[in-house]
Amino acid sequence: MARRSWGLPRLRDDLSRLRGALQAPLRRLSGQGDPYWDDFINRPPNDVRNMITEIVAKAPEGNIFPTQSELHSPNVTARHAKELTLYLGGQLVGIADLGTQTPEIARGYPYAIVTGVRAEYDPYMSPGPGGQAAAQAGQFVTFIVASWIREVGFRATMQIDVPRAEREHLAVAAGLGKLNGDGKLTVPKYGTKIHIADIIFTDLPMEADG
Amino acid sequence: MAQTIEWMNSPEAKQQQAPPGPATVDERVLARRAREAKKAKATAVNEADRVSTDIGSPLVAPDGTPRTVPNLGRTVTMVGMVTNVDVNDGPHPKNIRGELGKAMNHWYTKTVAKDPLMRATDSSHAADKRNFLTTHTNATSKGVINPKKPDVIDPKALSKHIKKVAKHLGADLVGIAAANPAFMYASGSRYVQDGEANDKYQSMTPDALAKRFPFVIQTTVAWDHDTLQAHRHHIGDMSYHHTSMKNAMVMKALEGYIKEMGYTAIRGAVNPQGAGLAAGLGELGRNGMMISERFGSRIHMPDPILTDMPLIADGPIDLGVEDFCKICRKCANNCPTNSISFGPKVIYNGIQKYKINWLTCYKIRPYVADHYGSCLTCIAVCPFTKPDAWWRRVGGKILKTTPIKARPLVVRALKWIDDTFWGEFPSRRVKFMGYDTGLKVGEHNCTDPSCTANHKEPQKIIEGDVGFYAPIKKQTDAFVKRG
Numbered sequence: 228m229a230r231r232s233w234g235l236p237r238l239r240d241d242l243s244r245l246r247g248a249l250q251a252p253l254r255r256l257s258g259q260g261d262p263y264w265d266d267f268i269n270r271p272p273n274d275v276r277n278m279i280t281e282i283v284a285k286a287p288e289g290n291i292f293p294t295q296s297e298l299h300s301p302n303v304t305a306r307h308a309k310e311l312t313l314y315l316g317g318q319l320v321g322i323a324d325l326g327t328q329t330p331e332i333a334r335g336y337p338y339a340i341v342t343g344v345r346a347e348y349d350p351y352m353s354p355g356p357g358g359q360a361a362a363q364a365g366q367f368v369t370f371i372v373a374s375w376i377r378e379v380g381f382r383a384t385m386q387i388d389v390p391r392a393e394r395e396h397l398a399v400a401a402g403l404g405k406l407n408g409d410g411k412l413t414v415p416k417y418g419t420k421i422h423i424a425d426i427i428f429t430d431l432p433m434e435a436d437g
Numbered sequence: 438m439a440q441t442i443e444w445m446n447s448p449e450a451k452q453q454q455a456p457p458g459p460a461t462v463d464e465r466v467l468a469r470r471a472r473e474a475k476k477a478k479a480t481a482v483n484e485a486d487r488v489s490t491d492i493g494s495p496l497v498a499p500d501g502t503p504r505t506v507p508n509l510g511r512t513v514t515m516v517g518m519v520t521n522v523d524v525n526d527g528p529h530p531k532n533i534r535g536e537l538g539k540a541m542n543h544w545y546t547k548t549v550a551k552d553p554l555m556r557a558t559d560s561s562h563a564a565d566k567r568n569f570l571t572t573h574t575n576a577t578s579k580g581v582i583n584p585k586k587p588d589v590i591d592p593k594a595l596s597k598h599i600k601k602v603a604k605h606l607g608a609d610l611v612g613i614a615a616a617n618p619a620f621m622y623a624s625g626s627r628y629v630q631d632g633e634a635n636d637k638y639q640s641m642t643p644d645a646l647a648k649r650f651p652f653v654i655q656t657t658v659a660w661d662h663d664t665l666q667a668h669r670h671h672i673g674d675m676s677y678h679h680t681s682m683k684n685a686m687v688m689k690a691l692e693g694y695i696k697e698m699g700y701t702a703i704r705g706a707v708n709p710q711g712a713g714l715a716a717g718l719g720e721l722g723r724n725g726m727m728i729s730e731r732f733g734s735r736i737h738m739p740d741p742i743l744t745d746m747p748l749i750a751d752g753p754i755d756l757g758v759e760d761f762c763k764i765c766r767k768c769a770n771n772c773p774t775n776s777i778s779f780g781p782k783v784i785y786n787g788i789q790k791y792k793i794n795w796l797t798c799y800k801i802r803p804y805v806a807d808h809y810g811s812c813l814t815c816i817a818v819c820p821f822t823k824p825d826a827w828w829r830r831v832g833g834k835i836l837k838t839t840p841i842k843a844r845p846l847v848v849r850a851l852k853w854i855d856d857t858f859w860g861e862f863p864s865r866r867v868k869f870m871g872y873d874t875g876l877k878v879g880e881h882n883c884t885d886p887s888c889t890a891n892h893k894e895p896q897k898i899i900e901g902d903v904g905f906y907a908p909i910k911k912q913t914d915a916f917v918k919r920g
Contacts, residue, residue, distance in 0.1 A: 261594070261597065261598050261601065262587075262589055262591075262594055262598075263587060263594070263595070263598045263698075264598065264601075266587070267598075267602060267605075267694070270697075272693075272697055273581075273583040273584075273585070273697055274580045274581050274583070274696070274697075275580075276578070276579045276580035276581075276693075277578070277580030277581075277692075277693035277694070277696050277697050278580075278690075278693055279574065279686060279689050279690040279693060282573055282574060282576075282689065283570070283573060283574065283686075286567070286570075286572075286573035287567050288567060288568070289563075289564075289565035289566070289567035289568030289569075290564070290565045290567075290568075292553065292556065292564050292565075296553050297890075297892060297893065298890060299871060299883060299885065299888045299890050299892075300887075300888050300889040300890040302887060302888075302889075303871070303885050303887060303888045303890070307870040307871055310869065310870050311554075311870055314661070314664075314675075314679070314869075315679060316607075316683075347605075356602075356606075356690060356693065356694045356697060357602065357605055357606075360605055360606055360607070363606065363607070363686065363690060364607060367570070367607075367682070367683060367686055370570050371557060371558065371570055371679070371682065374557040374568040374569070374570070375553060375554055375557040375558075377557075377568055378553035378554070378556040378557045378564065378568060379553045380553075
């Protein structure tokens with residue numbers, strides 16, 4: 228999914244790729260010495276309407292555009308959906324074939340786009356606005372990708388409340404990583420420091436990952 | 438009613454009614470054009486050419502209130518009395534009210550983009566605005582302020598904390614400015630997308646508001662450099678739109694967090710560029726855009742937060758933009774509508790700065806709506822707009838650390854390097870999600886060799902790295918008068 232770049236070599240970009248897994252533990256140190264940081268990460272909000280994650284989660288989704296756009300072949304469409312996801316800030320993306328899943332998991336859709344965003348703090352364990360930053364980054368990506376699919380003329384939703392275990396199961400099905408001994412999702416680049424954002428259920432014809 | 442009709446049809450009435458106005462169609466058209474031109478002239482067309490003879494004193498507001506002069510850096514200087522601008526006098530509100538003519542109004546309010554990505558990312562051309570993220574994130578905040586403030590209130594630690602928070606939530610640059618009424622909107626006007634600014638401070642004057650809320654927090658998210666290279670194309674639009682949406686989301690999250698900390702956060706009261714200059718996020722370039730140290734022109738300023746949180750304000754910065762823009766003029770040479778001035782700075786509303794002609798810049802849009810939404814050429818070609826790489830930082834550092842008197846020499850050298858390596862008119866070929874700038878404007882062929890779909894148009898293979906761009910200035914010859 229790497230895009231073309233021009234000009235002189237980008238040493239900084241190359242170094243950041245090499246740093247990879249080291250990034251998360253280093254960034255965690257950023258909160259040290261800050262007397263307000265712990266509240267930012269861990270204190271539940273006094274009013275949930277101050278949380279951007281609540282605003283987006285409750286935002287009504289728009290209609291499907293009545294005329295379907297001309298599509299490329301499924302392999303290319305899948306690549307475009309992934310390209311958009313990574314462009315918007317997702318770190319990992321895969322497409323799960325829901326035809327191989329149970330009807331309860333599939334919910335009447337043939338495909339699920341699974342997006343992973345790097346999480347310094349686990350949004351399930353850290354209820355503060357800072358703890359929810361990964362969930363916020365994930366919502367930003369999934370909302371726009373789902374909107375784009377609806378505007379292309381196909382069904383897509385990111386507002387189905389999928390439990391964590393099921394999200395991670397779908398992430399494995401989409402080839403993002405594996406479940407470790409504790410049943411947690413582990414991915415090659417970020418280890419367990421990954422948050423699976425809202426799953427996009429869609430019927431956009433795509434080639435699924437394995 | 439019957440009497441009226443009878444009277445209107447009577448020979449006396451017909452004699453009295455002899456209209457003094459135009460008799461033929463051509464004359465009517467001419468009269469309408471003259472009216473429109475007069476109206477446009479009154480609003481904006483020749484703003485940049487106006488000569489300010491009596492500019493007043495910057496130390497007083499129009500109502501006589503004493504003011505302090507804000508330090509906005511070397512590129513923007515307050516030299517006269519500043520009248521606070523009503524937020525409803527911006528290009529989009531004027532256009533929505535129909536003040537810029539029918540074509541502009543219909544394009545803005547009644548057209549739906551043909552392209553699905555534009556429908557999902559561009560508010561004014563969405564088929565369903567609920568599919569546009571910022572519709573939800575820019576709506577008026579409904580959350581209440583937490584009655585419990587932090588136990589320890591240390592402005593230095595709070596300033597450091599709020600900057601870290603903004604970066605943690607996704608911002609690339611953060612700055613804090615001291616609020617000044619000179620860069621605030623006129624009282625009673627707030628920029629809020631859903632038009633429901635329901636805070637109780639709305640009726641306060643800018644001077645009172647700046648006194649009550651002494652700090653402004655401004656952040657920004659940088660645009661992607663590679664997709665921006667496809668300026669005047671839907672790919673470039675994506676670079677602009679996606680960061681605009683991200684900016685709105687980050688600012689909304691930050692606004693919520695400030696309320697959770699027990700302080701007030703007001704949106705839509707402060708001019709974003711004024712706040713960005715005072716907070717030291719960048720300097721104002723000839724192209725009318727902020728130019729930052731790390732990202733050049735590829736940033737835009739979201740609606741800042743006005744707050745009563747005790748903070749320590751940053752100051753403006755000197756990157757050498759003042760010296761560079763004086764010599765470079767690359768944006769003015771490349772502007773397809775001649776909207777960027779080649780001349781020196783002008784004084785407008787008491788402020789000395791480079792002023793673009795926003796009306797001609799804006800009026801190109803309905804004519805090119807099928808190919809792009811925002812031109813972005815002046816941003817893409819700006820020598821400051823480069824990837825945030827080591828060689829770019831070295832160049833910036835050299836310019837910044839050179840004494841001001843010696844800077845013209847450095848600027849000429851850097852400009853030569855830029856023209857040689859990046860071209861005087863950059864036209865890269867960019868591919869993104871099936872879009873390809875290698876195709877001529879108006880063509881919609883698939884250029885992906887791995888695609889096996891049966892497209893309506895035959896598949897096209899294009900070689901090389903040069904993108905197709907309509908010849909410079911050709912697009913706008915039809916409607917832009919050149920001086």
